[in-house]
Amino acid sequence: MKKRTDRSGKSARAGRAVPFRLKIEELSESGHGLGFYKKRTIRVPKTLPGEEVEVVYRSENPPRARIELKRILHPSPHRQNPPCRYFEDCGGCHLQHLAYPEQLRFKRQIVQRHFLEHPGLRPVTIHPVEGMPNPFYYRNKCQMPFRFQEGQVVYGLYQAGTHQLVALDECLVENRDANQALRVVRDWMRRFRILPYDERSGEGVVRHLLVRKGMFTNQVMVVLVVAREEVPHWQELLRDLKAGVPSLRSFQFNINTGQTNRILGERTLPVWGEACIEEQLGTLKFRIYLDTFFQINSVQTVKILERLQSRLQAPPEAHLLDLYAGVGILSLSLARQVAAVTGVELVPAAVQAARQNALDNGITNARFICGDAAQVAGELLAENRPADICLLNPPRKGVEPAVLEAIGKMRPEQIAYLSCHPRSLARDLSQLVEMGYRCEDVFLYDMFPQTYHVESLAFLRRQ
Template identity: 30%
Template structure:
């Protein structure tokens, strides 16, 4: 029995915490053998460099207990808050900040929001950290703009949490939403943090998607690049590009990158990141990957290699059809859901591609999710 966390039995975030880490790895490798493994060779899973304190993004909620305010974790199954003064998979920095904030909120009479009565203001706090630079951001999420004593609170926050480099308030008026809102106001600092991943700099804003396990992400991306076999002459498609991490890292070894992402805010971040790194051989487009791939086929555009990193639901069949018509020599499929990945591999198999090899990575120790990278090549 793995008692790495005193809250393990009550919290449903770490579904595999009752297993030893070796058994967790065996379980996740088995999942990959069960799904993409039916179509290709599955290599030994790559363990996470860290199995506690690995999350660079921590989300906390708060509740009133007697005469104090306590931090805790949101249990989506019951829509309740489980009081916890720390989380074992979050960093010591994040745990210290959320504990300090609980005392600050109470002293400033900032009360937790109740979605049923719509009373209170505080919905949640998100702590984001840049592992390579040590920069730390606090995102305080509230129900409206009426945060009390903002200036005095900011001064107290900087004194209580000197490790913070920036703090932001966001407003989310949706009664059912607890986490980061769209309207934001910077309390101090730049409102962003900057991390370094595989040698490239990335600006992270409050709403940016960024992989939560920095060191393991580097290993995963290095494997993806190795499988792509870029020589400097390739035209690359980076689908579901987010803030541009894979495309920017690959750009040093490619001739040109087409990067496409549906979220306009992520594209804005990606363009800033390309500029920050002095990269001019990548074009970011805010569009549905399916529509963009179709436009490229209509233009008879050349694509030699494709990186695809879709959400858990996987790719649409129309995107995969357009991708196959582009006829890249190699497709690198990164997935956080081996089941939908296997489904898409079968579709690509019918469209002329062969799944060659799958590399599993444990991106989320103690949680049930498994990340995998699959190489596909064109059939003869």
């Protein structure tokens, strides 16, 4: 039997919206509701377990956007009205519709699921997630693009899974100074008709604004990412920023001339103020430069450092090895508890910042090496300088196999592993357990409230 076609020759069924009801059974790791329909798993964003919903299947949409939520028939008792008016469209946050205590419980469950996949990790104690008193305005780093939409300059974040910009006037997870700086730049661009950069044509001036803030020092850095060195009316912009952001300490231009979606270019021009700002974490101060990694949540970072200092009890002659040292936040915070610190980092700018941070804080027993973690660990072993304590804070992909192998040969007495990715954490901890370590417990921190991300701090001891 032939399908009926319209005058264009398309099937009459093509593009037809098919509604059906669904019960949401659980949340995926990315915070989307999951239900089951005709033996298929259906993913419905912005829904919660226990809810009965009506959805529509649209075959003409891209595969990940074919299910549209039409209405919630029976809402979860844990559902709340999202505080942000952009939440339904913006892809920046994932869980604002879920009450905060339930967000914390969900994140712990994510970690627990991954640990259950590894028999050697099933006995490990996973503590409840430590939340924030105020789970908004917490980010110390902000970067947003500027675009020309509907006849005016706007800034914002992208809709989930698309390149469609959602224009914002305020972001509730960015710090207040960053929000103010964004508005100042937008208004300046509108007043002087400064055009945003257009990726397709390669024309325009302003690409992004990057703002970094010391949350405890109240120092602010503003970096305007531009497509060329000549920025008209920049003096007026500086004046407006000084007036609108009284904590401003550094203003810079980053030049990105490439036709690319990369945020930063290769050259940075100082315009006014210092090259860096400072952040206070406990008793130590750290320099923050434009392009060096720094933990995004200063409040929760202090809690992590306090936990490290209380749990890693080492003899005074101990040697501490930090294999993903960054700017030295973890290792310098522990330096006064040990005889010597060796930090290893692949990024030269971060190594330079770590050395300067040690000098600024009067720490003389720490050295930082620019190099590959596995190679440096092997060299230390060859020099008969094994580590008593090893710190691991790798990127999301986890610890490289060669680094794990080097740790196995070095056999430090204690290991502390800080991770932002539960899956790679569980994989690596399972291998360390097979190498003769016991994972004692894992502490969880809500480093990224309103999102599905969670920070884990695991402690291991050699058996």
